Amino acid sequence: MAPAVAKPGEMHAGNLVLYTDQQPVRSDLLGALQGIAPCTVLGASETPPPGPHRALVVDLDLLQPSPLTGLRAIIANAPGLPRVFLMRSMGQRSLSAARGLGSRLCLPAETPVDTIVAALRTQIGSAERERLKPGPSPVARAAGATGAVIADLFDAARRSGAVDAARIDEGLEPVIEAVGVGGLGSWLATVRAYDDATYQHCLLVTGLAAAFAIDLGFSVADRQQLVRAALVHDVGKARIPLEILNKPGPLDTHERAVMREHAAVGHAILIQAGGFDEPVLTVVRHHHEMLDGTGYPDGLRGDSIPDIVRLITICDVYAALVERRPYRAPLPAVAAMGILRGMEGKLDSILVHAFARAVEGS
Numbered sequence: 592m593a594p595a596v597a598k599p600g601e602m603h604a605g606n607l608v609l610y611t612d613q614q615p616v617r618s619d620l621l622g623a624l625q626g627i628a629p630c631t632v633l634g635a636s637e638t639p640p641p642g643p644h645r646a647l648v649v650d651l652d653l654l655q656p657s658p659l660t661g662l663r664a665i666i667a668n669a670p671g672l673p674r675v676f677l678m679r680s681m682g683q684r685s686l687s688a689a690r691g692l693g694s695r696l697c698l699p700a701e702t703p704v705d706t707i708v709a710a711l712r713t714q715i716g717s718a719e720r721e722r723l724k725p726g727p728s729p730v731a732r733a734a735g736a737t738g739a740v741i742a743d744l745f746d747a748a749r750r751s752g753a754v755d756a757a758r759i760d761e762g763l764e765p766v767i768e769a770v771g772v773g774g775l776g777s778w779l780a781t782v783r784a785y786d787d788a789t790y791q792h793c794l795l796v797t798g799l800a801a802a803f804a805i806d807l808g809f810s811v812a813d814r815q816q817l818v819r820a821a822l823v824h825d826v827g828k829a830r831i832p833l834e835i836l837n838k839p840g841p842l843d844t845h846e847r848a849v850m851r852e853h854a855a856v857g858h859a860i861l862i863q864a865g866g867f868d869e870p871v872l873t874v875v876r877h878h879h880e881m882l883d884g885t886g887y888p889d890g891l892r893g894d895s896i897p898d899i900v901r902l903i904t905i906c907d908v909y910a911a912l913v914e915r916r917p918y919r920a921p922l923p924a925v926a927a928m929g930i931l932r933g934m935e936g937k938l939d940s941i942l943v944h945a946f947a948r949a950v951e952g953s
């Protein structure tokens with residue numbers, strides 16, 4: 592069956608497609624459909640022209656043996672395509688055949704054409720509104736990508752410990768680019784919307800590390816290493832009981848001791864998983880060490896704490912202060928920075944100064 596009406600050049604401009612086995616084609620139906628848009632008429636076994644299509648009308652006897660591959664392809668390629676099936680029978684077999692093909696609306700074939708057209712126009716209108724909806728911002732997309740990597744990391748660490756180092760690396764560039772292009776402020780605002788406190792924290796630390804690395808002028812490799820270390824630094828929390836991890840308030844002495852195990856546990860998980868270099872492993876174990884020896888798990892002090900650990904510790908402390916929790920408001924940036932500056936002797940004050948510049952300047 593030849594295309595009935597489509598004018599040259601209009602085939603790709605969102606034609607309607609009418610699949611029909613009626614000979615001759617119902618002129619009342621075709622005329623009404625052409626009132627919406629040019630209409631391509633196809634027989635049951637015919638292949639549709641390339642899309643995009645505006646809508647689909649199926650006027651076939653679905654109980655006739657026919658593979659309907661063209662029709663199936665149209666729907667598979669455009670699951671949201673507005674469509675109406677005109678049914679020769681509203682019996683169960685016909686309706687389930689229509690459902691199997693992806694019908695949305697089945698109308699008896701004898702439905703007045705005005706009703707068919709009105710139903711199609713309604714669907715076309717909502718598809719258009721859907722299409723015009725603003726998509727997620729680039730920062731939200733990046734946070735989603737890195738957030739998914741963090742979710743996979745915690746899932747693997749919780750279940751088997753089989754953390755995939757290559758999968759972690761998929762979370763690095765989205766955050767580096769988002770922070771580099773969109774600025775740290777939009778990253779922090781976006782990831783604060785995460786309800787899960789641990790994921791939110793890891794995304795904050797990761798974004799802060801990216802901003803810090805960019806501001807310090809790190810090489811690509813060093814930048815990636817710092818962000819990688821930030822992304823995995825709290826992986827050991829995957830093994831901390833949720834009632835402690837998500838407790839809405841201060842931890843008691845016992846709970847605090849359990850929570851502190853996350854540093855050594857995370858270190859052990861990543862060693863067992865393999866694929867992580869020594870600086871990253873060191874960050875995971877030692878990011879709660881303080882220069883004055885009051886940190887954990889090993890009470891390291893001074894020079895025994897490498898620079899990469901000092902950098903992540905600063906990001907970590909700052910993130911914990913500014914993150915959003917259900918039971919307390921985030922601390923304003925100025926107040927959080929004031930606390931960091933007050934931790935002289937515990938944090939590297941030269942690096943705190945550089946961190947303030949990176950955060951406040953971005």
Ligand SMILES: [Fe+2]
Binds near residue numbers: 824825853878879
């Ligand atoms: Fe930690």
Ligand SMILES: [Fe+2]
Binds near residue numbers: 792796824825907
């Ligand atoms: Fe942390």
